[in-house]
Amino acid sequence: MEIIRTVSELQSALSKVRNLGGVGLVPTMGALHEGHMSLITRARKENATVVVSVFVNPTQFNNPSDLATYPRTEEADCRLLEAAGVDIAFIPTVEEMYPEEDCRVFNLGPVAEVMEGPMRPGHFNGVAQVVSKLFAFTNPTRAYFGEKDFQQIAVIRRMVELEGGFNNLEIVSCPIKRHEDGLAMSSRNVRLSAEQRSVAPCINLALKASLIKAAEGSLNETRQWVIDTINRYPFMEVEYYEIVDGITMQPVSNWDDTEYAVGCITAYCGEVRLIDNITYNPSSK
Numbered sequence: 001m002e003i004i005r006t007v008s009e010l011q012s013a014l015s016k017v018r019n020l021g022g023v024g025l026v027p028t029m030g031a032l033h034e035g036h037m038s039l040i041t042r043a044r045k046e047n048a049t050v051v052v053s054v055f056v057n058p059t060q061f062n063n064p065s066d067l068a069t070y071p072r073t074e075e076a077d078c079r080l081l082e083a084a085g086v087d088i089a090f091i092p093t094v095e096e097m098y099p100e101e102d103c104r105v106f107n108l109g110p111v112a113e114v115m116e117g118p119m120r121p122g123h124f125n126g127v128a129q130v131v132s133k134l135f136a137f138t139n140p141t142r143a144y145f146g147e148k149d150f151q152q153i154a155v156i157r158r159m160v161e162l163e164g165g166f167n168n169l170e171i172v173s174c175p176i177k178r179h180e181d182g183l184a185m186s187s188r189n190v191r192l193s194a195e196q197r198s199v200a201p202c203i204n205l206a207l208k209a210s211l212i213k214a215a216e217g218s219l220n221e222t223r224q225w226v227i228d229t230i231n232r233y234p235f236m237e238v239e240y241y242e243i244v245d246g247i248t249m250q251p252v253s254n255w256d257d258t259e260y261a262v263g264c265i266t267a268y269c270g271e272v273r274l275i276d277n278i279t280y281n282p283s284s285k
Protein backbone atom coordinates (compact mmCIF):
# COMPACT_ATOMS: atom_id res chain seq x y z
CA MET A 1 0.00 0.00 0.00
CA GLU A 2 1.20 3.46 -0.88
CA ILE A 3 0.63 6.27 1.62
CA ILE A 4 0.20 9.45 -0.38
CA ARG A 5 -0.10 12.94 1.06
CA THR A 6 -0.23 15.22 -1.99
CA VAL A 7 -2.71 15.63 -4.81
CA SER A 8 -0.03 15.52 -7.52
CA GLU A 9 1.39 12.21 -6.22
CA LEU A 10 -2.14 10.80 -6.01
CA GLN A 11 -2.83 11.73 -9.61
CA SER A 12 0.45 10.34 -10.87
CA ALA A 13 -0.06 7.04 -8.98
CA LEU A 14 -3.58 6.73 -10.39
CA SER A 15 -2.47 7.45 -13.96
CA LYS A 16 -0.36 4.28 -13.79
CA VAL A 17 -3.23 2.00 -12.71
CA ARG A 18 -6.31 3.43 -14.39
CA ASN A 19 -5.97 1.08 -17.39
CA LEU A 20 -6.16 -1.94 -15.04
CA GLY A 21 -9.90 -1.39 -14.43
CA GLY A 22 -12.18 0.43 -12.01
CA VAL A 23 -10.99 2.80 -9.29
CA GLY A 24 -12.99 2.61 -6.05
CA LEU A 25 -12.85 5.50 -3.59
CA VAL A 26 -13.84 5.28 0.08
CA PRO A 27 -13.78 8.71 1.74
CA THR A 28 -13.30 8.59 5.53
CA MET A 29 -12.24 10.77 8.43
CA GLY A 30 -10.15 7.95 9.93
CA ALA A 31 -10.44 6.35 13.38
CA LEU A 32 -11.40 3.38 11.28
CA HIS A 33 -13.74 0.66 12.54
CA GLU A 34 -15.61 -2.27 11.03
CA GLY A 35 -18.20 0.09 9.54
CA HIS A 36 -15.54 1.70 7.37
CA MET A 37 -13.96 -1.68 6.69
CA SER A 38 -17.25 -3.03 5.28
CA LEU A 39 -17.19 -0.25 2.66
CA ILE A 40 -13.55 -1.03 1.88
CA THR A 41 -14.22 -4.78 1.55
CA ARG A 42 -16.99 -4.04 -0.94
CA ALA A 43 -14.78 -1.60 -2.87
CA ARG A 44 -12.02 -4.23 -2.95
CA LYS A 45 -14.39 -6.75 -4.56
CA GLU A 46 -15.63 -4.38 -7.23
CA ASN A 47 -12.52 -2.45 -8.36
CA ALA A 48 -9.02 -3.08 -9.65
CA THR A 49 -7.67 -0.21 -7.52
CA VAL A 50 -8.93 0.92 -4.12
CA VAL A 51 -8.20 4.38 -2.73
CA VAL A 52 -9.17 5.25 0.84
CA SER A 53 -8.93 8.87 1.90
CA VAL A 54 -8.36 9.72 5.55
CA PHE A 55 -9.00 13.39 6.19
CA VAL A 56 -10.74 15.13 9.08
CA ASN A 57 -12.37 17.86 7.06
CA PRO A 58 -12.57 21.10 9.06
CA THR A 59 -15.14 22.74 6.76
CA GLN A 60 -17.85 20.24 7.71
CA PHE A 61 -17.56 20.75 11.48
CA ASN A 62 -19.94 23.39 12.74
CA ASN A 63 -18.87 22.69 16.32
CA PRO A 64 -15.19 23.53 17.04
CA SER A 65 -14.98 21.24 20.08
CA ASP A 66 -16.25 18.29 17.99
CA LEU A 67 -13.41 18.98 15.53
CA ALA A 68 -10.85 19.34 18.33
CA THR A 69 -11.88 16.09 20.03
CA TYR A 70 -12.39 14.06 16.86
CA PRO A 71 -10.28 10.89 17.29
CA ARG A 72 -7.11 10.69 15.14
CA THR A 73 -5.43 7.30 14.89
CA GLU A 74 -3.35 7.38 11.72
CA GLU A 75 -0.94 4.55 12.51
CA ALA A 76 -3.66 2.09 13.47
CA ASP A 77 -5.70 3.21 10.43
CA CYS A 78 -2.79 2.49 8.08
CA ARG A 79 -2.35 -1.00 9.55
CA LEU A 80 -6.04 -1.77 8.97
CA LEU A 81 -5.93 -0.39 5.43
CA GLU A 82 -2.83 -2.38 4.56
CA ALA A 83 -4.40 -5.59 5.93
CA ALA A 84 -7.57 -4.95 3.90
CA GLY A 85 -5.56 -4.87 0.67
CA VAL A 86 -6.04 -1.16 -0.03
CA ASP A 87 -3.77 0.15 -2.82
CA ILE A 88 -3.57 3.82 -1.88
CA ALA A 89 -4.17 5.60 1.43
CA PHE A 90 -4.59 9.28 0.62
CA ILE A 91 -3.85 11.24 3.81
CA PRO A 92 -3.53 14.92 2.93
CA THR A 93 -2.95 17.87 5.25
CA VAL A 94 -5.52 20.65 5.57
CA GLU A 95 -3.18 22.93 3.54
CA GLU A 96 -3.02 20.36 0.74
CA MET A 97 -6.82 20.05 0.53
CA TYR A 98 -7.44 23.77 1.02
CA PRO A 99 -4.47 25.77 -0.33
CA GLU A 100 -6.91 28.65 -0.28
CA GLU A 101 -10.25 29.11 1.44
CA ASP A 102 -13.02 27.14 -0.26
CA CYS A 103 -15.77 29.71 -0.80
CA ARG A 104 -17.97 27.49 -2.93
CA VAL A 105 -21.62 27.39 -1.91
CA PHE A 106 -23.49 24.40 -3.30
CA ASN A 107 -27.16 24.67 -4.14
CA LEU A 108 -28.01 21.42 -2.40
CA GLY A 109 -31.75 22.11 -2.31
CA PRO A 110 -34.46 20.37 -0.23
CA VAL A 111 -32.42 17.24 0.66
CA ALA A 112 -30.11 19.44 2.73
CA GLU A 113 -32.78 21.67 4.26
CA VAL A 114 -34.13 19.15 6.78
CA MET A 115 -32.74 17.18 9.76
CA GLU A 116 -28.93 17.56 9.82
CA GLY A 117 -29.24 20.64 7.57
CA PRO A 118 -30.72 23.11 10.09
CA MET A 119 -29.13 21.30 13.09
CA ARG A 120 -25.60 21.63 11.71
CA PRO A 121 -25.46 24.84 9.65
CA GLY A 122 -22.78 24.62 6.95
CA HIS A 123 -22.15 20.92 7.57
CA PHE A 124 -23.45 19.61 4.25
CA ASN A 125 -21.83 22.42 2.28
CA GLY A 126 -18.53 21.38 3.88
CA VAL A 127 -19.18 17.74 2.99
CA ALA A 128 -19.93 18.78 -0.61
CA GLN A 129 -16.72 20.84 -0.71
CA VAL A 130 -14.44 18.04 0.45
CA VAL A 131 -16.12 15.19 -1.41
CA SER A 132 -16.21 17.15 -4.69
CA LYS A 133 -12.47 17.79 -4.32
CA LEU A 134 -11.81 14.10 -3.60
CA PHE A 135 -13.86 13.11 -6.66
CA ALA A 136 -12.04 15.63 -8.87
CA PHE A 137 -8.59 14.48 -7.65
CA THR A 138 -9.33 10.75 -7.85
CA ASN A 139 -11.81 10.52 -10.74
CA PRO A 140 -13.16 7.26 -9.32
CA THR A 141 -15.38 4.74 -11.11
CA ARG A 142 -17.29 4.10 -7.89
CA ALA A 143 -17.44 5.84 -4.51
CA TYR A 144 -18.67 4.11 -1.36
CA PHE A 145 -20.75 5.65 1.45
CA GLY A 146 -22.45 4.18 4.52
CA GLU A 147 -26.19 4.34 5.13
CA LYS A 148 -25.48 5.30 8.74
CA ASP A 149 -25.16 8.83 7.33
CA PHE A 150 -28.37 8.35 5.39
CA GLN A 151 -29.05 11.99 4.50
CA GLN A 152 -25.41 12.51 3.51
CA ILE A 153 -25.81 10.02 0.64
CA ALA A 154 -28.73 12.04 -0.77
CA VAL A 155 -26.67 15.22 -0.44
CA ILE A 156 -23.72 13.63 -2.25
CA ARG A 157 -25.95 12.39 -5.07
CA ARG A 158 -27.26 15.93 -5.43
CA MET A 159 -23.73 17.41 -5.44
CA VAL A 160 -22.68 14.91 -8.14
CA GLU A 161 -25.68 15.94 -10.24
CA LEU A 162 -24.82 19.65 -9.78
CA GLU A 163 -21.21 19.02 -10.81
CA GLY A 164 -22.15 17.20 -14.02
CA GLY A 165 -21.83 13.58 -12.89
CA PHE A 166 -18.03 13.23 -12.50
CA ASN A 167 -17.74 11.00 -15.61
CA ASN A 168 -20.63 8.69 -14.72
CA LEU A 169 -19.35 8.08 -11.23
CA GLU A 170 -21.45 5.48 -9.42
CA ILE A 171 -22.37 6.24 -5.80
CA VAL A 172 -22.62 2.95 -3.90
CA SER A 173 -24.54 2.95 -0.60
CA CYS A 174 -23.63 0.30 1.95
CA PRO A 175 -25.63 -1.03 4.96
CA ILE A 176 -24.99 0.06 8.54
CA LYS A 177 -22.53 -2.06 10.55
CA ARG A 178 -23.50 -2.50 14.18
CA HIS A 179 -22.00 -3.78 17.39
CA GLU A 180 -23.60 -6.98 18.71
CA ASP A 181 -25.83 -4.95 21.01
CA GLY A 182 -27.17 -2.96 18.04
CA LEU A 183 -25.28 0.31 18.49
CA ALA A 184 -24.25 1.63 15.06
CA MET A 185 -20.47 1.65 14.81
CA SER A 186 -19.05 5.16 14.87
CA SER A 187 -15.69 6.80 15.44
CA ARG A 188 -17.40 8.92 18.09
CA ASN A 189 -18.38 5.87 20.21
CA VAL A 190 -14.94 5.87 21.85
CA ARG A 191 -15.91 9.13 23.55
CA LEU A 192 -18.73 7.40 25.49
CA SER A 193 -18.03 6.50 29.14
CA ALA A 194 -18.55 2.83 30.06
CA GLU A 195 -21.92 3.70 31.57
CA GLN A 196 -23.00 5.72 28.55
CA ARG A 197 -21.81 2.97 26.21
CA SER A 198 -24.10 0.51 28.00
CA VAL A 199 -27.11 2.82 27.51
CA ALA A 200 -26.48 3.93 23.89
CA PRO A 201 -27.88 0.72 22.26
CA CYS A 202 -31.33 1.95 23.38
CA ILE A 203 -31.40 3.99 20.17
CA ASN A 204 -31.38 0.94 17.91
CA LEU A 205 -33.59 -1.05 20.31
CA ALA A 206 -36.26 1.66 20.20
CA LEU A 207 -36.02 1.94 16.41
CA LYS A 208 -36.42 -1.80 16.00
CA ALA A 209 -39.31 -1.97 18.47
CA SER A 210 -40.98 0.85 16.54
CA LEU A 211 -41.38 -1.44 13.53
CA ILE A 212 -44.07 -3.24 15.54
CA LYS A 213 -45.63 0.07 16.64
CA ALA A 214 -45.67 1.15 13.00
CA ALA A 215 -47.74 -1.88 12.00
CA GLU A 216 -50.43 -0.87 14.51
CA GLY A 217 -50.27 2.88 14.91
CA SER A 218 -50.09 6.13 12.97
CA LEU A 219 -46.80 7.60 11.79
CA ASN A 220 -46.97 10.44 14.30
CA GLU A 221 -47.68 8.07 17.19
CA THR A 222 -44.76 5.89 16.15
CA ARG A 223 -42.47 8.90 15.85
CA GLN A 224 -43.42 10.26 19.28
CA TRP A 225 -43.11 6.79 20.85
CA VAL A 226 -39.49 6.52 19.68
CA ILE A 227 -38.63 9.96 21.08
CA ASP A 228 -40.31 9.31 24.46
CA THR A 229 -38.82 5.81 24.79
CA ILE A 230 -35.24 6.97 24.22
CA ASN A 231 -35.59 10.09 26.36
CA ARG A 232 -36.52 7.91 29.35
CA TYR A 233 -32.99 6.49 29.48
CA PRO A 234 -30.25 8.21 31.52
CA PHE A 235 -27.81 10.41 29.51
CA MET A 236 -30.11 10.27 26.46
CA GLU A 237 -31.67 13.25 24.72
CA VAL A 238 -33.20 12.99 21.28
CA GLU A 239 -32.39 15.98 19.09
CA TYR A 240 -34.79 14.95 16.33
CA TYR A 241 -36.56 11.91 15.03
CA GLU A 242 -38.02 12.37 11.56
CA ILE A 243 -39.71 9.81 9.35
CA VAL A 244 -38.89 10.83 5.80
CA ASP A 245 -39.22 9.68 2.23
CA GLY A 246 -35.99 7.74 1.64
CA ILE A 247 -35.33 9.46 -1.70
CA THR A 248 -36.40 13.07 -1.17
CA MET A 249 -35.55 13.21 2.57
CA GLN A 250 -38.76 15.17 3.13
CA PRO A 251 -40.69 14.36 6.34
CA VAL A 252 -43.97 12.53 5.82
CA SER A 253 -47.03 12.60 8.09
CA ASN A 254 -48.81 9.38 7.07
CA TRP A 255 -47.53 5.95 6.19
CA ASP A 256 -49.36 6.18 2.86
CA ASP A 257 -47.40 9.30 1.86
CA THR A 258 -44.38 7.23 0.80
CA GLU A 259 -43.41 3.77 -0.45
CA TYR A 260 -40.06 4.06 1.28
CA ALA A 261 -40.25 5.44 4.83
CA VAL A 262 -36.98 5.88 6.71
CA GLY A 263 -36.79 7.02 10.32
CA CYS A 264 -33.70 9.15 10.94
CA ILE A 265 -32.59 9.92 14.46
CA THR A 266 -29.99 12.05 16.17
CA ALA A 267 -29.65 11.67 19.91
CA TYR A 268 -27.12 12.86 22.44
CA CYS A 269 -25.71 10.34 24.87
CA GLY A 270 -24.10 12.72 27.34
CA GLU A 271 -22.01 15.03 25.13
CA VAL A 272 -21.71 12.56 22.26
CA ARG A 273 -23.97 13.05 19.26
CA LEU A 274 -25.07 9.73 17.79
CA ILE A 275 -27.04 9.08 14.59
CA ASP A 276 -28.91 6.07 13.31
CA ASN A 277 -31.83 5.17 11.06
CA ILE A 278 -34.28 2.42 10.18
CA THR A 279 -36.33 1.54 7.11
CA TYR A 280 -40.01 0.84 7.79
CA ASN A 281 -40.88 -0.96 4.57
CA PRO A 282 -37.80 -2.64 3.13
CA SER A 283 -39.76 -4.39 0.37
CA SER A 284 -40.13 -1.05 -1.42
CA LYS A 285 -36.41 -0.26 -1.29
Ligand code: AMP
Pocket (backbone or CB within 6 Å): 027, 028, 029, 030, 034, 035, 036, 038, 039, 144, 145, 146, 147, 148, 149, 174, 175, 176, 177, 178, 184, 185, 186, 187
Ligand atom coordinates in the same frame (compact mmCIF):
# COMPACT_ATOMS: atom_id res chain seq x y z
P1 AMP B 1 -16.65 8.95 8.61
O1 AMP B 1 -15.23 8.53 8.80
O2 AMP B 1 -17.47 8.94 9.85
O3 AMP B 1 -16.80 10.21 7.79
O4 AMP B 1 -17.29 7.80 7.72
C1 AMP B 1 -16.77 7.46 6.47
C2 AMP B 1 -17.77 6.60 5.74
O5 AMP B 1 -18.00 5.41 6.50
C3 AMP B 1 -19.12 7.30 5.57
O6 AMP B 1 -19.64 7.00 4.28
C4 AMP B 1 -19.95 6.67 6.65
O7 AMP B 1 -21.33 6.66 6.36
C5 AMP B 1 -19.39 5.26 6.68
N1 AMP B 1 -19.69 4.64 7.97
C6 AMP B 1 -19.38 5.13 9.21
N2 AMP B 1 -19.87 4.30 10.15
C7 AMP B 1 -20.48 3.28 9.51
C8 AMP B 1 -21.19 2.11 9.94
N3 AMP B 1 -21.37 1.83 11.23
N4 AMP B 1 -21.69 1.29 8.98
C9 AMP B 1 -21.53 1.57 7.67
N5 AMP B 1 -20.88 2.65 7.21
C10 AMP B 1 -20.37 3.50 8.10
